[in-house]
Amino acid sequence: MELNSLLNHPSEWLKGTGPHSDIVISSRIRLARNLAKFPFPHWASKKQGEEALAAIEEAVRKTDILKNTAIFHLADLDTVDKQLLVERHLMSIEHAQKTNHKAVIFDEAEVIAIMVNEEDHLRIQVIQSGFNLLEAWGIINKIDDGLSKELPIAFSSEWGYLTACPTNTGTGMRGSVMLHLPALVMIRQIDKVLAAIAKLNFTARGLYGEGTQASGNFFQISNQVSLGHNEDEVINSINSIIRQIIEQESQARSIMLARSKEMLEDRINRSLGILKSAHIISSQETIELLSMVRLGCDLGMIKDINISRVNELFIITQPAHLQKLENKKLSTQERDIKRAELVRQKLSL
Amino acid sequence: MELNSLLNHPSEWLKGTGPHSDIVISSRIRLARNLAKFPFPHWASKKQGEEALAAIEEAVRKTDILKNTAIFHLADLDTVDKQLLVERHLMSIEHAQKTNHKAVIFDEAEVIAIMVNEEDHLRIQVIQSGFNLLEAWGIINKIDDGLSKELPIAFSSEWGYLTACPTNTGTGMRGSVMLHLPALVMIRQIDKVLAAIAKLNFTARGLYGEGTQASGNFFQISNQVSLGHNEDEVINSINSIIRQIIEQESQARSIMLARSKEMLEDRINRSLGILKSAHIISSQETIELLSMVRLGCDLGMIKDINISRVNELFIITQPAHLQKLENKKLSTQERDIKRAELVRQKLSL
Numbered sequence: 001m002e003l004n005s006l007l008n009h010p011s012e013w014l015k016g017t018g019p020h021s022d023i024v025i026s027s028r029i030r031l032a033r034n035l036a037k038f039p040f041p042h043w044a045s046k047k048q049g050e051e052a053l054a055a056i057e058e059a060v061r062k063t064d065i066l067k068n069t070a071i072f073h074l075a076d077l078d079t080v081d082k083q084l085l086v087e088r089h090l091m092s093i094e095h096a097q098k099t100n101h102k103a104v105i106f107d108e109a110e111v112i113a114i115m116v117n118e119e120d121h122l123r124i125q126v127i128q129s130g131f132n133l134l135e136a137w138g139i140i141n142k143i144d145d146g147l148s149k150e151l152p153i154a155f156s157s158e159w160g161y162l163t164a165c166p167t168n169t170g171t172g173m174r175g176s177v178m179l180h181l182p183a184l185v186m187i188r189q190i191d192k193v194l195a196a197i198a199k200l201n202f203t204a205r206g207l208y209g210e211g212t213q214a215s216g217n218f219f220q221i222s223n224q225v226s227l228g229h230n231e232d233e234v235i236n237s238i239n240s241i242i243r244q245i246i247e248q249e250s251q252a253r254s255i256m257l258a259r260s261k262e263m264l265e266d267r268i269n270r271s272l273g274i275l276k277s278a279h280i281i282s283s284q285e286t287i288e289l290l291s292m293v294r295l296g297c298d299l300g301m302i303k304d305i306n307i308s309r310v311n312e313l314f315i316i317t318q319p320a321h322l323q324k325l326e327n328k329k330l331s332t333q334e335r336d337i338k339r340a341e342l343v344r345q346k347l348s349l
Numbered sequence: 350m351e352l353n354s355l356l357n358h359p360s361e362w363l364k365g366t367g368p369h370s371d372i373v374i375s376s377r378i379r380l381a382r383n384l385a386k387f388p389f390p391h392w393a394s395k396k397q398g399e400e401a402l403a404a405i406e407e408a409v410r411k412t413d414i415l416k417n418t419a420i421f422h423l424a425d426l427d428t429v430d431k432q433l434l435v436e437r438h439l440m441s442i443e444h445a446q447k448t449n450h451k452a453v454i455f456d457e458a459e460v461i462a463i464m465v466n467e468e469d470h471l472r473i474q475v476i477q478s479g480f481n482l483l484e485a486w487g488i489i490n491k492i493d494d495g496l497s498k499e500l501p502i503a504f505s506s507e508w509g510y511l512t513a514c515p516t517n518t519g520t521g522m523r524g525s526v527m528l529h530l531p532a533l534v535m536i537r538q539i540d541k542v543l544a545a546i547a548k549l550n551f552t553a554r555g556l557y558g559e560g561t562q563a564s565g566n567f568f569q570i571s572n573q574v575s576l577g578h579n580e581d582e583v584i585n586s587i588n589s590i591i592r593q594i595i596e597q598e599s600q601a602r603s604i605m606l607a608r609s610k611e612m613l614e615d616r617i618n619r620s621l622g623i624l625k626s627a628h629i630i631s632s633q634e635t636i637e638l639l640s641m642v643r644l645g646c647d648l649g650m651i652k653d654i655n656i657s658r659v660n661e662l663f664i665i666t667q668p669a670h671l672q673k674l675e676n677k678k679l680s681t682q683e684r685d686i687k688r689a690e691l692v693r694q695k696l697s698l
Contacts, residue, residue, distance in 0.1 A: 277622025
């Protein structure tokens with residue numbers, strides 16, 4: 001697989017299907033795993049890092065469920081390539097910052113993505129469209145089993161899976177659900193919801209995970225700790241809290257429709273109107289307007305635009321995607337013009 | 350002619366033709382005339398007011414060039430009717446405020462409009478599309494001649510035509526040209542231009558004349574005094590200053606196109622996009638967005654919308670027009686919804 005082939009189609013998880021896809025973009029499970037007898041990546045020597053990467057590559061090639069994945073060494077990628085992978089949620093911002101013995105492994109549908117030598121030797125993620133943690137769990141479990149057969153994984157009968165950061169020790173699992181909560185934001189109930197989540201030891205982050213701000217009314221809700229609970233317990237507790245938030249967002253949407261339907265219609269249609277006509281547009285404004293268009297699709301106020309197209313636009317209007325599509329470096333201003341052109345074209349199809 | 354028939358077609362002067370119609374909306378001449386032997390309207394008794402009105406009505410019916418006009422007594426009109434006439438520039442805001450012995454007389458094309466018992470007994474106006482004061486002068490001259498044959502007009506061989514306010518004494522004439530100057534506003538040169546106009550004893554007013562603010566980048570430039578100059582001199586001096594402003598606006602447009610074409614394309618297309626999609630819109634926002642659309646039509650950036658349609662929208666999106674179209678009183682919020690609907694409909698034709 002060529003890296004550029006990513007540009008030919010949106011990631012599978014953006015298709016806008018799956019349970020509760022009007023509110024839930026995607027469900028993601030990641031496992032942190034480390035090789036026994038190797039120091040954690042941050043403490044490993046160059047040689048140890050290289051050996052760990054080589055061992056993992058070999059294991060991946062032998063693992064049946066990973067046979068359609070491609071392996072990219074970060075040392076072989078330029079800045080825009082790396083940013084492209086971040087924008088597609090195939091690796092973290094941190095992973096892109098240093099390239100030593102690092103790799104990223106993923107399949108063409110972008111359901112599976114594995115970072116090698118990030119904070120842990122292995123960070124395995126599986127993303128599914130909609131509210132579907134169990135499906136993601138089923139897939140990642142098979143990957144975990146497959147790799148465990150080939151690699152000596154660091155595990156303590158007392159602590160569970162050992163990880164570089166103690167907050168991940170135990171199951172090494174994090175479940176995250178990406179939610180679109182425009183109505184809770186509009187009726188100013190979102191802070192209450194986020195405060196309740198924090199008390200229950202869940203975190204809410206922005207589109208790009210840890211350290212990123214919520215924008216476009218997207219919130220990624222994850223479990224904070226995994227130690228002391230098994231995987232089923234963790235998934236059940238996330239599912240339970242997500243179901244409550246879905247219910248709250250649904251209610252907020254009903255309230256908005258009952259109280260201020262015209263205002264909502266105005267805001268949604270203006271957002272689409274601006275996206276269809278702007279000739280210069282920033283990434284931030286694009287995300288915010290697309291957020292309103294997405295809500296319009298979900299509420300049936302916009303009928304002729306497919307939700308998967310809107311989901312795709314959130315991703316492909318980002319800087320690295322625009323530069324890849326143009327096949328050259330673009331200044332901020334050039335990107336703002338190119339972005340507007342791409343949005344107009346995609347929304348007028 | 351029924352008052353409601355005004356709603357069937359835009360005023361002739363909005364057709365967007367005539368010289369320099371990319372920058373000049375319309376050219377207007379008005380004459381202030383008073384009946385000899387009658388006190389000026391503000392000092393007249395009820396009986397005198399009634400008599401003046403009756404004399405004028407009779408004269409109008411006998412004057413050939415006015416044979417297709419209709420006479421409306423303000424006492425017979427409701428608030429919305431009167432506001433409608435103001436919005437169409439057929440009478441002043443002041444004229445609408447009191448109804449005693451007042452009338453307004455106009456033809457179906459709305460080229461000619463005569464206010465009876467406003468500040469003076471007669472305020473005659475002729476409006477033409479584009480930069481065309483001479484044409485307007487030719488028509489108004491015939492009206493003046495015709496009425497003078499039927500009515501004893503107050504005239505002093507020393508002072509010229511006598512008027513209620515001394516600033517109008519002399520020719521009693523005011524020439525006004527309505528200009529659309531978005532580029533001078535955008536390159537921040539408009540204040541300089543307006544200051545220069547003021548020094549030359551011209552005034553710049555908003556869309557609705559005296560006391561109204563400039564909005565939508567529209568400026569109505571008029572001569573300040575008429576005493577001591579004959580009509581040709583007044584018209585020549587207005588024409589000369591307007592030619593200079595047209596040249597300055599043209600240059601400003603060229604500068605904008607050379608320096609910031611993308612910004613301009615963005616602003617113009619966004620304005621059209623919002624007008625085509627909004628579901629709630631205020632009068633002020635409508636005027637400002639239409640101003641950009643008008644510029645877009647003039648610059649060839651918008652090709653599928655006729656300038657006369659844009660000109661018409663400036664008028665028919667106003668409160669009285671909306672209420673007349675709906676045939677009922679509308680609250681501000683109801684008007685904002687109806688306005689958005691009308692704009693969407695007219696721009697998607």
